[in-house]
Amino acid sequence: MYPKNYKYSQEHEWVLLEGQTATVGITDYAQHSLGDVVFVELPKPGAKFSAGGVLGTVESVKAVSEIYSPISLEVTEVNAVLANAPEKINQDPHGAAWLLKGRATNPSEMAGLMDATAYEAFVAEKEKEEHA
Amino acid sequence: MSQPHAHPMSKATRHVSINERLLFEQSAPGKRGMELPPCDVPAVDAIEALGAEFSRGPVEHFPEVSEIEVVRHFTRLSTWNYAIDLGMYPLGSCTMKYNPRVNEFVARLEGLATEHPLQPVELSQGCLRILRTLEEVLEEVTGMDAVTLQPCAGAQGEYAGIAMIRAYLADRGNPRKKVLVPDSAHGTNPATAVTAGYEVVNIRSDASGRIDMAHLAEYATEDVAALMVTNPNTVGIFEQDIARAAEILHARGALLYMDGANMNALAGVARPGDFGVDVMHMNLHKTFSTPHGGGGPGAGPVAVKKHLEPFLPLPVLVEKAGGALGWDAHRPKSIGRLRAFSGNFGVLVRALAYALAYGPGMVEATRDAVLNANYLRKKLEDVYELPFRQPCMHEVVFSDARQKKHGVNTMDIAKRLIDYGFHPYTTAFPLIVPGALMIEPTESESRQELDLFVEAMRSIAAEAAETPELVKSAPHSTRVGRLDEVGAARKPVLRWTPGE
């Protein structure tokens, strides 16, 4: 379910670091708890964020979630497809519906994120809480 | 003797609902629904009078329909709505009570509806006297010292109240930074605090649904300007420690703001001015029965204690020597003007008509409202989960915890109520109760109507256990089923355009 080469934040974002380039998205768990996504608001290329900064928002009909930057980065590209097809986030959150790419400005922060196994355990715990 | 009810759905029977297209789809060139008297002065050519660059031709695609078509159009549309005039409308926190027709009549009187807000004040004494009398009624009902009738709705009243707190604190040297808002609050509270330039700090409720006083004591720092509290709160429970909350805040130089959305539980029984509130707003479209009209207009008067009076919004109604009324617009400490002219006058007329009908007997309405809510609580507590056990005030909050086991949630139950001939209660609010069913019957329901509602709710609870799909796919009797809200939000269509 959760790609092994990604790292995950407690706020349910994923990040893939290839060289200096980070690709960021939201996780399957996040899209599922949000429901049908109707709108995504993303920053402009050139915008700089530190880890934990608010990159943008994802909206369903009745809820708005902020997207937090999992690591510090400078935005180089946003996924233009999402503007007209926000439903892609529900369909392929770990693939075609990546949110943005950026230049990682402090790659050492990757160490503070969860790997797929740890994130799966984290999510399992969350789900248990919800059904309690 | 009351009619026996063979079937729990005895309130409603299906009947034909006539279809009706949009106005624009019925339009045909040359038709019209209103004629003007002939022009008795020389006609002018618009292009000549205004210049070509300032003039326009006929408004493109504007409707062209006859009078009878307009009458049928809106009459047909009206039949697609539920309304208080049709039956119980138990929306929690909304106080959907009877809207007396005499209020509509007097608001339309020549000499009231016809008056211009900028006409000479000596020719407006009747209007001003109405406003002054309503101020006096509201001062007495709230136990506060002064009232402004300027705010157009509760949210604008909140804004005025918080802005006054800010001005008061700034006048004393420091406007401070934060406003405390309980997690059970209505969404306008945090939105208002931000609009008035404050940061919002949420404080939690305790296990009984009330503000956690220890938490409040901890959070009420020197940075805090005010606590915004709804009383009775949104779970329908009186905040018993309200006077103590006021003491804590006052000791630290902060003020107590009360959201008076739920005054229907207090009018004639208890007065916020007597339990430490510094400033509050009321919703006249709730407690004082002015019609909701599909979303408005309302009126959100704000009542203050003496120390906040200099900060009231402009203009302030004043009584001059000799008893004449007038406006005072020169008040250096005022928070300024909230809207052009002088409040939603027509709404204020209706509110005063309501108050005059009851007089001191307003307390009877309050008692009946609380009686009705507690009766529903009693009659439903064995089938719906009651998160807070104590007796309620004017509204009762259940949760869908028991029905959830069958995959049925509060929204499903609400939608199923429609099939039984009732408007749904408030769903999924307050946020502190997961799957909330928030029910406010108001004083306007007879025992028969309450019993029909009880039957409906009990029947739905049984359906939720036995035939959950029936509930989950409700409503089944309306002209449209559940609508695609996701599609509406993804590709918004917000106006008609030709060729659709």
Added chain:
Amino acid sequence: MRYLPKSDAERRALLAELGLSSMDQLFDSIPAACRLERPLEVPGPFSEKEIIDYFRARAGENAADHTSFLGAGVYNHLRSVTADALLQRGEFLTSYTPYQAEISQGTLQAIFEFQTLMCQLTGQEVANASMYDGSTATAEAALMAVRISGRQRLVVSRALHPEYRQVVDTYAAHLGLVVAEVPFDARTGQTDLAALGSSLDAATAAVVLQSPNFLGALENVPQAAELTHASGALLVTAIAEAVSLGSVRPPAEADIVAMETQSLGLAPSFGGPFAGVIATRERYVRHMPGRLAGQTTDAQGRRGFVLTLATREQHIRREKATSNICTNQALCALAVTMHLALLGKEGLREMAAQNLAKARYALAELEKLPGVRRAFTAPFFNEVTVEFPASVRMINQHLLREKIIGPLPLGPYFPEQTKRGLLCVTETHSRGDVDRLVTATARALEAMGRGARAAVPAEAER
């Protein structure tokens, strides 16, 4: 009490079900110190007849028997009794905000029609389901521009309605926004575009002007928009007299239009309730405050309408909402929709044309009096600033004796303009009404002239 549907026996029965013996026990959760232990001291109770008598008496203390030439944001126009009869159907009057779409399709379809009508009138692409009034719509439009641009400064025309301006100031003050003012041109009465150009800077979020403006002058919206856009700011255009849109070109170049719809079917009602509206471009819709109805379908493909894009609003986004507005002016917006449906394309054009004709007739007749002239040169709709040879306040005192409420004195708003008044003439004024105004003004000027000649100078000015 006639509004309460219970007998005392029924009350006792319900109390018994709760195990209670008195109504007072229902309030046991309220501490004694918080309770009111005496009856409220308020007037009433009144029967229906007494209520009507009370309000008739108050109505008699107002100006119903006067002919008024006031406008300035509140206008007298013809309204059909048909609209009001429809408006009083209980299904419209006594329904709540249409959150439950399946049993609110009547209100929702009407809102969708209102939004469409507002777009057609203003030349914009989206319009909301109402704001409180024109003044708060203007303030909210300015705040919307602040959100879109990320800038913190507003430039406001001095010819914006002074009360609208005060509302903008109130909302701006608490958010720490800077409000700068640009003057109007003393000759044309329009916003001074040269001054506007030099006032714009990289911090400016919005330019706010009104057309027709408070002085009656139509603004040059295309030029103002060009200047505004060159600095990266948004143009907010307020419209207080919406009937003008029946003959005046809409402000299509504006980024946000904030309009008062009172003149489209709502009674003056001493200043409210009215309905404001914000109209804008599609790309700004998610920054817009207020409710929106959108078209969609149900599972069977039937057309229906829902409240949509609600994530902008306070009940979802709470402290991050675009506005704290909740209750709006829905019934007023519905009245406007009904009125415009009746008036229609041709009725609106004709009403606007009559306003143009009557205002011009009145001006021409007044200008026949010595010393009376039009104050500004810009084109106007149904309001025009007129300069008199004496204080307008004094002239109006004379007019009141003939049961005429004269032009609005501009002195209280612009201290240098005590001899100027804002005259509003609509299709509701007959030629006879205008002729009476002119004759009475002539008599007033004559009497004041005689008084001035007869009296010592010090007294003449009083």
